[in-house]
Amino acid sequence: MPYNLNDVKILVVEDMAPMMTLMRSVLQIFGFKKLCSALNLEEAYEVYKKENPDIIITDWLTGEENGLKLINKIRKDEDSPNPYIPIILMTGYSNRDRVEAARDNGMTEFLVKPYTARDLYNRIARLIENPRKFVKTSEFFGPDRRRHKDEGYTGEIKRKKDYYAEQSQKLKDAADIIMKDRDNLD
Amino acid sequence: MTDDNDADKLLGEAAEFLDPPNFLKRKAGSGGIPQHLLDKGEGFIKENDIDFIPFAKDHIKHIKAYAKELKTAKNKTAEQQYFDGITENVMRLKAHGGMFGYDIMSAVSDITLNCLELTKTINDDLYQIIDAHNNSIELVIATKLRGNGGDQGKAIVNELRKATVRYHKKYSPTE
Numbered sequence: 484m485p486y487n488l489n490d491v492k493i494l495v496v497e498d499m500a501p502m503m504t505l506m507r508s509v510l511q512i513f514g515f516k517k518l519c520s521a522l523n524l525e526e527a528y529e530v531y532k533k534e535n536p537d538i539i540i541t542d543w544l545t546g547e548e549n550g551l552k553l554i555n556k557i558r559k560d561e562d563s564p565n566p567y568i569p570i571i572l573m574t575g576y577s578n579r580d581r582v583e584a585a586r587d588n589g590m591t592e593f594l595v596k597p598y599t600a601r602d603l604y605n606r607i608a609r610l611i612e613n614p615r616k617f618v619k620t621s622e623f624f625g626p627d628r629r630r631h632k633d634e635g636y637t638g639e640i641k642r643k644k645d646y647y648a649e650q651s652q653k654l655k656d657a658a659d660i661i662m663k664d665r666d667n668l669d
Numbered sequence: 670m671t672d673d674n675d676a677d678k679l680l681g682e683a684a685e686f687l688d689p690p691n692f693l694k695r696k697a698g699s700g701g702i703p704q705h706l707l708d709k710g711e712g713f714i715k716e717n718d719i720d721f722i723p724f725a726k727d728h729i730k731h732i733k734a735y736a737k738e739l740k741t742a743k744n745k746t747a748e749q750q751y752f753d754g755i756t757e758n759v760m761r762l763k764a765h766g767g768m769f770g771y772d773i774m775s776a777v778s779d780i781t782l783n784c785l786e787l788t789k790t791i792n793d794d795l796y797q798i799i800d801a802h803n804n805s806i807e808l809v810i811a812t813k814l815r816g817n818g819g820d821q822g823k824a825i826v827n828e829l830r831k832a833t834v835r836y837h838k839k840y841s842p843t844e
Binding site for chain 1: 683684685686687688689691694696697698699700701702703706707709711713714717719721724746757758759763764765766767768769772773778782783786787824829
């Protein structure tokens with residue numbers, strides 16, 4: 484029996500209309516029936532409070548009112564209906580500082596754009612099958628930021644499962660070869 | 670991605686661990702998503718006919734405008750604002766090009782994005798990298814070079830890659 488996604492409600496936050504269309508279509512193909520959406524932080528938080536979804540997939544968004552602020556608000560605001568809600572943050576950024584900033588604001592999973600349908604599925608499946616414990620300290624509230632080795636993967640290996648991350652890695656490997664061959668450079 | 674030691678430090682001394690109920694699992698059950706639906710989703714992304722070219726042109730226009738402002742920025746705050754504007758538009762080209770059939774745009778912009786995120790030096794050499802990036806994307810737009818661009822795409826990527834490697838070798842010799 485496959486997942487029954489009929490009653491799983493997802494909120495998608497994306498400020499680029501064609502990307503929103505693409506994401507919603509893929510989620511519908513996967514079997515999700517209850518989809519709601521928002522184009523910016525303010526609208527997203529209102530929809531979140533009204534609809535109380537089971538998963539949020541948000542883009543990093545633009546400027547000050549960005550996805551990190553949305554995640555932080557969901558985790559910490561007193562009127563937030565479900566501070567434990569799993570949140571996938573998607574973005575074209577992939578460097579370590581950005582990932583750590585997202586982690587420190589309480590994201591659950593990170594999805595690098597461009598992504599494949601399988602990349603998206605892998606993140607959703609991880610939310611369902613391997614939910615993270617939450618940690619509460621005086622300075623932080625959110626999913627446990629440590630990767631446990633018994634999850635069967637490390638960050639590096641996980642990234643290699645992503646097609647585009649793999650392509651990016653190949654390019655970086657090529658650069659290493661070029662660096663080693665300095666004398667041949669113009 | 671995550672360094673356990675760093676995260677341990679962030680946790681502080683009085684961390685409370687909570688195990689929220691997994692309502693999601695209760696709703697979704699088990700068994701995953703069937704392969705044919707994953708394939709269909711994959712096919713939908715690969716074959717969507719959304720025209721990304723107007724968006725790409727817009728991003729290039731913004732990158733050029735920010736670069737122009739950056740060259741004459743009056744203070745560090747303005748300089749950072751314009752630099753961030755360039756970085757964000759390059760990121761968006763990287764993020765979305767490949768979603769709409771232009772994998773080559775993502776590959777080119779990924780190289781530039783890595784360069785911008787690593788750099789600590791804004792100078793003429795960096796502007797040359799940005800110009801090379803813009804020229805590459807404009808070539809992709811003009812020739813409607815879809816997918817990975819074949820041999821031509823590979824050549825474009827390699828040229829930009831070499832330029833960024835030369836840049837980092839010059840300004841970050843230890844990297």
